[in-house]
Amino acid sequence: MIRFTLALVMGLATSVTALAAWAEVAIEEVTSPSGITAWLVEDHTIPFTALEIRFRGGTSLDAPDSRGAIYLMTGLLEEGAGEMDAREFARAREALAASYQFDSNDDDVSISARFLSENRPEAVELLRAAITAPRFDEDAVERVRGQVLSGLASDAKDPDDIAGKGWSAQIYGDHPYGTPGKGTLESVEALSRDDIVAAHEAVFARDRVYVGAVGDITPQELGAIVDELLADLPETGAPMPGPAELHVEGGTTVIPFQTPQSVALFGQPGIERDDPDFFAAMIAMHILGGSGESRLMQEVRVKRGLTYGVYSYLAPKDLAAVMVGRVASANDRIGAAIGVIGDEWARMAEEGVTQEELDAAKTYLTGAYPLRFKGNARIAGILVGMQMQGLPIDYIATRNDKVDAVTLEDVNRVAAELFRPEDLQFTVVGAPEGLDADTN
Structure with a gap:
């Protein structure tokens, strides 16, 4: 009972x-x-x-x-x-x-x-x-x-x-x-x-x-x-590791694996959560690969049919900040998918986003935010996450205002600085056609 x-x-x-x-x-x-x-x-x-x-x-x-x-x-x-x-x-x-x-x-x-x-x-x-x-x-x-x-x-x-x-x-x-x-x-x-x-x-x-x-x-x-x-726990534990030094070479590395479909993870160095430009970077990444209407979904899936899904996101971990994405495709098509992703990464740096894309991203990001607060357990987790990220106690009330305050100039300036196609590293697992075991 x-x-x-x-x-x-x-x-x-x-x-x-x-x-x-x-x-x-x-x-x-x-x-x-x-x-x-x-x-x-x-x-x-x-x-x-x-x-x-x-x-x-x-x-x-x-x-x-x-x-x-x-x-x-x-x-x-x-x-x-x-x-x-x-x-x-x-x-x-x-x-x-x-x-x-x-x-x-x-x-x-x-x-x-x-x-x-x-x-x-x-x-x-x-x-x-x-x-x-x-x-x-x-x-x-x-x-x-x-x-x-x-x-x-x-x-x-x-x-x-x-x-x-x-x-x-x-x-x-x-x-x-x-x-x-x-x-x-x-x-x-x-x-x-x-x-x-x-x-x-x-x-x-x-x-x-x-x-x-x-x-x-x-x-x-x-x-x-x-x-x-x-209260009875010891005051200190093991020493914390230092920040991770990121080894950035760019290119594509293949790990051979017998499967009809190859999986590729890709990414490059990202942006810290406490960076003043974080919200501009978040919006740019959402436009590139953060939803079903993103550029990557439109270019890789809708227009070319190279995958069922592709996405990318910011990952500001405690000791390193990266930008990461994933795509999966048939072995004879993964090379084409990688090529399109690289082109879109470069286009984001070179051309930035449009006002229409910015407005749509803001509407999505501010509208979706309240949906995170579903249940006491979810909210308790958010409270702890805020503390660990050093966010102010009123962050929930002000977060959407910070998203809305980002301008087109902000996003395009940050995109030009942040997205570096020469640093974009792909790791492919499968038996891809046309990709060598190490193509860095």
Whole structure:
């Protein structure tokens, strides 16, 4: 019955928040008694709270000889904690109708929690155990290791995954971004329990934590919960890696793989999120490859029928900013698709955009923005993302004004500076016709 109630409440939370969130996202900054900052959107209409916690650094904090340790450690956080083994932990979570999700990527380890107000104390205590006292039992380690290894074996047969690893290795070199955060078959096989414990110590520290909460909770209650969960963590964790030095050569690299359709990832250095020209760059990239009406879709798919889909976007990561895109096409057509993408990249730099394109992009970007605020959990994630990006607390209210303020002159100036076809790097996985294994 409790589980049904949670599902019903979560559905209502999504519906109610989706209707009201855009107009009434009132964010309050909360400082816990121990000095940890959190952002809160109070909503007492439904007895339900979504909590998002992220630790900066992510899989980039792996020791060089223990790649994949943080990813494996993250997968073990629900596999027993404190006095409970994996089964006991699962039973306790189900009895509380609480939901916990643990994830990791290059830049952060994230914890997403959802719980009913009536079960809040017990749900928070269970989450505290997972964060501060994971067991890392041998049977759990081997079970989750097997799952990771199975996933890595599957990835090795996935052209998209192969292309992503190849492109990252070429662009980022020996920086942590240049090697897979999940590790390799060899590195994951070699991980010991000590490596997993060290990974936990590297990530979970107060100097890199960000918190967002939405729902039926007051500032005082949130402050107490934050301290219960995080106050006992060590002040510092592993040193953060330095910025990635981008290795930019341009051209096309082919990774042979037997498949009827080739996949290509492409990109070049991008623009930082805090750059004053970021919104102009965002609009230019949207016009080039950000929607079904983009130039790339029109030129590559609609006019020439070379692909079912092509896109590009800005990717300002913590330690490097790039512009990235993807296209897939038959082996005998991928070369033509790459040629058209290169031409459009150059045209963006040389000609910029038209006023009509700018107006359409602004309408799309400002109209689509409110749709992101669908559900308490989504909003909690946005609150944390804003903090990690250094955005002001009123950003939600002012973001569309910043988009609307971009002029045609702004976009075309930035496009001329930012888009550099000579730096555009393609990594192709497949058996493309007319492309050599390395055509740099």
